[in-house]
Amino acid sequence: MQRFFSGTVVFDACPYHVDPADVARFEQRQRDHNDAQYPACWSWPVTDDILRRREHVDSVPETGPLGASRWDAALELLRNWQDGRCAICGAQEWGALVTDHDHETGLIRGRLCRPCNSREGHAGQDVPLIARYRERPPTTILNDLRIVYYDPFHGMAQPARHVSEEEKQDAVNRLPWPSPQPPRS
Numbered sequence: 786m787q788r789f790f791s792g793t794v795v796f797d798a799c800p801y802h803v804d805p806a807d808v809a810r811f812e813q814r815q816r817d818h819n820d821a822q823y824p825a826c827w828s829w830p831v832t833d834d835i836l837r838r839r840e841h842v843d844s845v846p847e848t849g850p851l852g853a854s855r856w857d858a859a860l861e862l863l864r865n866w867q868d869g870r871c872a873i874c875g876a877q878e879w880g881a882l883v884t885d886h887d888h889e890t891g892l893i894r895g896r897l898c899r900p901c902n903s904r905e906g907h908a909g910q911d912v913p914l915i916a917r918y919r920e921r922p923p924t925t926i927l928n929d930l931r932i933v934y935y936d937p938f939h940g941m942a943q944p945a946r947h948v949s950e951e952e953k954q955d956a957v958n959r960l961p962w963p964s965p966q967p968p969r970s
Contacts, residue, residue: 824918825875826895826926829866838862839928859932863896863923871898872923873905873914885922886934891942893932894922 842862845855869877872885872895882896885905895918897905908915924930934942 821874821914824873824914824921825870826867826872826923827917827921829870829926831866831926835862835866835927838865839930842930856932856935859930860893862927863893863930863932866927867896867923871896871901873897873901873918876901884934886942887919888942889945891933891944892924893934894919894924896923 839862842855842858845858848854867882869882871877871882876898882898883902884893885895885897885902886893904912905915905918910916924932936942
């Protein structure tokens, strides 16, 4: 296996089995994605069945029988509504979706393909498609579904703590001054 470059995207491929049609399809999807005005999830219907299931999520106890919980029910609703599709580009062919969350609030926004998740993580507010996704992600479309992000290594996400300018200055003032010189070799 080796890294195969297609524009700015890199993916693993066996150099003997790279199908030119797949590469062309991939590159076309990238061009279409770059031209998109709105996240794909904005066009997905929220059916009466989804709304009923959304109401059910609020009635599930925090911890239910056999370990089922409101968190599980909410995540299952999001997965079912997205139906394996990336919330930004709508692709189903990238493999497993990853869970995108807001680092400021600790809440899940939606499920994204790996390329869109990477793009979202590095994009500022100057990328209109990403800004629109952040403004109205799938969890907002599903009547403000609130799911705290869970990382198996760190546990439940906590909202980011904002540090005031005064706290920053206090931290700087606590540094040893003058700073110790590194040892010479």
